[in-house]
Amino acid sequence: MHGCMLICMNTSVLAEPPTFAAAVPTHDSATSQAARGHQESTLLAAFFQDVLLDLSTYLRLVVFLPPSSVTSATTRSQAAQSEEEMEEIRRGPWTTEEDLVLIKYVAQHGEGRWNALARCAGLKRTGKSCRLRWLNYLRPDVRRGNITPEEQLLILDLHSRWGNRWSKIAQCLPGRTDNEIKNYWRTRVQKHAKQLHCDVNSTTFKDAIRYVWMPRLLERIRAASGGAAFSASCTSPVATATAAAAAAADPPPSHPLKQPERATLGPETVESSLSEDSLPTPFSCFADCHSTTMQGWGGWEPDSLSLPVCCDEQGGWPSGDLLSSESLWSMEDDWFMQHQIQSYQPYC
DNA sequence: AACCGCTTCAACCGCAACTGG
DNA sequence: ACCAGTTGCGGTTGAAGCGGT
Structure with missing residues (x-):
């Protein structure tokens, strides 16, 4: 603009x-x-x-x-x-x-x-x-302003696939520059890692992104656009094209959770039960976002940990203020992540 | 008002890849 | 094949803005 x-x-x-x-x-x-x-x-x-x-x-x-x-x-x-x-x-x-x-x-x-x-x-x-x-x-098509939840979701997802390939990630976000995305990552995402006393590249923090942050973004998007409208946006040409382009241009590397570092975690950890197939991209989640729950997201297994704060007592989504915060992060999340970190201490 | 610490982001730097002679 | 110049990328820096004291 x-x-x-x-x-x-x-x-x-x-x-x-x-x-x-x-x-x-x-x-x-x-x-x-x-x-x-x-x-x-x-x-x-x-x-x-x-x-x-x-x-x-x-x-x-x-x-x-x-x-x-x-x-x-x-x-x-x-x-x-x-x-x-x-x-x-x-x-x-x-x-x-x-x-x-x-x-x-x-x-x-x-x-x-x-x-x-x-x-x-x-x-x-x-x-x-x-x-x-x-x-x-x-550049005329450069887009300025806050990174939208949709864009945040895409950045988080693509970063989990490609790492710090800012330029490549930027190609999937029309109008956004690699510099902007890089700055977003450093100022927002790394900040949360710091708050959690966790390395941004640690598997624990990656899990936090996958199981807490991204689902919350999804919910926030859904809440903002309403069910029907959101479903429509899920299949928007841009979303479909970027997701398809991302997948076609370069298939994701072996799943982070399956990389060597992950293999050391042992079978008792949450993610050990995950398979590549069970880890949908945000876009594939969009399609059935109405029925998405933490259990549905990436094969979450509530038995492995206490009830995630992002679930309500019925295992549903939280509502209200929790999701309205800009950072999508709350004290409860901190508590939750601290709990996880304690479980993962040797790996964090 | 002045200072301080923190956050944000535009811009720079170094290096690697690419290209043309 | 080699070399010099150019381009692209990712990491880093520092100035500006902002809120708190």
């Missing part, structure tokens, strides 16, 4: 160049504004509507000098030029002006050849930096 707005705005600017009659803030003020961090779309709007571009900037951004003229410094020796470039390379937050230059250039010339792009567009950035800025922030 944000990215779209950027492009739309840029396009409108192309169609209707801003007037320069009004007195305008200096470049410094525009730059400092941008340096505040995340340039919201409103800031960019302000950039064009209220803020101003002096004529030379306008020419560069809107009329856009062809690359050949931008790189007219061919008279300089290559060595001197590269030396100069080394000195001029900018780092740190991107300014609105830089963003616009990049957007404009990509709109005209397409993505790729980032080093050349950086040079030709007159950006004092490395090609790497340009690529990153474009892919993670400026």
Whole structure:
């Protein structure tokens, strides 16, 4: 959305160049504004509507000098030029002006050849930096905002299959970047592991995700969309396609619970009874989510542990506040996981 | 108001894979 | 086959924001 707005705005600017009659803030003020961090779309709007571009900037951004003229410094020796470039390379937050230059250039010339792009567009950035800025922030289809429960579920599921293959996981979440997913994992998921005094890669924590977190996400999704609506969403083209693509593109590795580390757990543990077939993906769960219970989720065996907090007395789903929390994690969950951790102490 | 600690996330870094000459 | 340049990926960092004191 944000990215779209950027492009739309840029396009409108192309169609209707801003007037320069009004007195305008200096470049410094525009730059400092941008340096505040995340340039919201409103800031960019302000950039064009209220803020101003002096004529030379306008020419560069809107009329856009062809690359050949931008790189007219061919008279300089290559060595001197590269030396100069080394000195001029900018780092740190991107300014609105830089963003616009990049957007404009990509709109005209397409993505790729980032080093050349950086040079030709007159950006004092490395090609790497340009690529990153474009892919993670400026790309029209980049999606911003909170990670939805559906996306969380998918991330948790795909991470259990592929590990830290952020780029690969991101391909299954349209509009989300690998960086965003990686940050989500580190800030949210790892935080919970820390709270539980458990390594994020430990099987115990993975179980927590599988048996507590993911079912709760499923329930939250169901609660949010209602039964019928949820069933419909379960079979949405995106969900189906991404799940199918994920499965087809690269079959999941041998199930984590069946990996060597898991084999050491012994037959008395909960997951020892699990088979690969009994571990559905969230999407396969969607289909029969109405009848899903903890017992149905991945072959849960309540006898192995005390009643999971995510079940009510009838073995059903919890309701109300417990599921409404942003983190889907509660003190009860902590208690539950601590209980599990005690059981698994040697393995955590 | 000032400070502090924590969280978030954009951006950077290093390395590996890829590509073209 | 080799090499240099480029691209992509995952890990890490640090600035900004925010809430608590």
